[in-house]
Amino acid sequence: MLKGKMDKSKLPSRHVTEGPQRAPHRSYFYAMGLSEEEIAQPFVGVATCWNEAAPCNISLNRQAQAVKLGVKHANGTPREFTTITVTDGIAMGHEGMRSSLASREAIADTVELTMRGHCYDAIVGLAGCDKSLPGMMMAMVRLNVPSVFIYGGSILPGRLDGKDVTVQDVFEAVGQHQAGNYSDEQLAVLERVACPSAGACGGQFTANTMACVSEAIGLALPNSSGAPAPYESRDQYSVASGEAVMKLLEKGIRARDVVTRKSLENAARVVACTGGSTNAGLHLPAIAHEAGIDFDLFDVCDIFRDTPYFVDLKPGGQFVAKDLYEAGGVPVVLKELRKAGLMHEDCMTATGRSMGEELDLITREADGRVIYPVDAPLTPTGGVVGLKGNLAPEGAIVKVAGIPTQEQSFTGPARIFECEEDAFEAVKKREYEEGEVIVIRNEGPAGGPGMREMLATTAALSGQGMGKKVALITDGRFSGATRGFCVGHVGPEAAHCGPIALLKQGDVITIDAVKGELSVDVSDEELAKRKESWSGPRETIYASGALWKYAQLVGSTRLGAVTHPGAEAEKHVYADI
Secondary structure, eight states, X not given: OOTTOSOOTTSTTHHHHSSGGGHHHHHHHXXXXXXXXXXXXXXXXXXXXXXSSSTTTTTXXXXXXXXXXXXXXXXXXXXXXXXXXXXXXXXXXXXXXXXXXXXXXXXXXXXXXXHHHHTOSEEEEEEOSTTHHHHHHHHHHHHTSOEEEEEOOBOOXXXXXXXXXXXXXXXXXXXXXXXXXXXXXXXXXXXXXXXOSSSBOSSSSHHHHHHHHHHHTTSSOTTTTTSOTTOXXXXXXXXXXXXXXXXXXXXXXXXXXHSOHHHHHHHHHHHHHTTOOTTHHHHHHXXXXXXXXXXXXXXXXXXXXXXXXXXXXXXXXXXXXXXXXXXXXXXXXXXXXXXTTOSOTTXXXXXXXXHHHHHXXXXXXXXXXXXXXXXXXXXXXXXXXXXXXXXXXEEEEEEOTTSOGGGSEEEEEXXXXXXXXXXXXXXXXXOSOTTOEEEEOSOSTTTTTSOOXXXXXXXXXXXXXXXXXXXXXXXXXXXXXXXXXXXXXOSSOGGGTOGGGGOOTTOEEEEETTTXXXXXXXXXXXXXXXXXXXOOSOOOSOOSHHHHHHHHHOOOGGGTSOSSOOGXXXXXXXXXX
C-alpha cells in the first residue's frame, strides 16, 4: 500500500478528514501532532480494556503501543482509546459481581460509540478479563469493520510446595479454612504466591476459554492467545496484529466475513475439547446475535455433545495456559480437531487466509501430556454439556471435564436458597446435607440483576470436601474456575417465573449429564398450580442506575442475555455509513 494513498472514498474516516468542510476536524488532528500524510491514511481504532483493577488488564497498555507500531508500519493511523472492564476475580462473592455480565454489554456499546463518533475505519481490540473478551468481539461484529482481536495473555502460575497454584486454589483454600483444615498462616502464604505476574487467570476459565475462541473463530492471529502476559513475545503478536488489520482493510475483509455460522461452530468445538468455561454458552450466542446468526445455547450444546475432550487443563485437569502454549497452543488443538473432521476449514481468518490454509502451516503434533491425540481423548464427549427438562425448558449447562462418567448423574432433594449470600452462609455453617441438590435462584440476568457467578459458594463446597457429595443448580452463572457437579444458566430464570421459581424444599431433582436431563419429580399439573399462586419476582435493591436499566433490557440466557435486537433488526451497517 502506498503511504497515504489508500482510497478513503468509502471508508468511515472520510467523514472527518476529507474536503474543505472538514478543516475544523483536521485542525484537531494537527493539534495532536498528526501529519498531513497521517490524516490522509485510514484511521484504526486501537481499543483496550486497560485499567488498574486487576492483573488481567494491567499489561494491555504496553501491548497497545506495539499494535500502534504495526498499524504505522502498514501505513495506517492508529488512534488508541480505552473502555471499561469489570474483573471477575475482584468482583467475585459480593454485590460487585452483579456488574460483571452487564459490563460485557457496556464494553460492546462504548466501543461501538467511540468508533461511530470518531469514524474509525478498522479496529484492533485488546482484552484481558472474562467479559471484556466477548464484549470486544461483539463490538467488532456489530460494527462489521476489518477487525483483529488480541488477548492480553494469561498470568504465570504461582509455585507453592513444589506445585503450580492459581487463584482457584486460593478460593478453595477459603473453604478449607472455614472447615478448620487450613490455618491463617497457610492462607497468608498462598494468597501472596498464587498470582505472581500480570495476566488473566491461568486455568481454562472464562478468559482463556474465550481467548481460544478468538483464534478458533478467526478474529485473532493463530497462536496469538498463548504467550503469558509478561512475555515480550506478546509485543511481536501485537505488532503483527496491527499490520494484519491493515491487510484486511486493503482486501475489504470485515468481521462478518470471519464470524459465520461455521466459524461459531469451530469456536464451540474448541470450548468443548479444552473443557472450557460454561460462560461460552452465553458468549457465543451473543456474538452470533451481533451478526444476525441464529446460534443459541442448544446449538452450542449440540456441538459440545459430539466433540471429544482431549486437552488436560485446570480446573478439571492438571495444566494451565502456559503449559498449553508450550505444547503448541490453540493451533495444535485445532489441528487435532481437523484430524477428526470436526473443523470447517473454509472459514476466513484474521490473516486473510482460510482456517485450512493456516492449519496446513502447523508442524507440531499433540504432545500426549497437555494435548492428547484426538483419537485417544480424555473422554469421548465434550467437557461441557447442555441439559434440558421440565426444570429447564430453555436449557441449562454443566461442566463435566474431570468428572468420571459414572459420577455425571445425581438425584436428591432440593435445598433452596433465594440468593447466593444465603447459600454461602449456609455452606459456611455446614447447614446442608450430603446428597442434597443446592438450589440458588433469583440470580439470573434480570432477577439478580446481573447473573452473578457462584464461585465463592462452589469453591467453599470443594474446600470442605463436599464437591462430589452435593450438586448445585442456579439460574445464575459459574466461574470458569468452578468444579464439581454445578449446573448454571437454568432457563427461564426465576424472575421470569421459570420452573426454578416454583421449586419447594425437598422436591426431588434429577441431573443427568449423560442423558442431558434436568428435571424435578413434580407433575405438570402441580407446577401449573404453583405458577398460579406465584407472588412475582423477588424485589431487588436496584431500582435505578445501570443495573436497573440492564434488568429492563436483558433477554433470555438461551439467546446470550443480550440487550438489543441485533443484526436481524439493523437498517444499516456502520462500516458502510
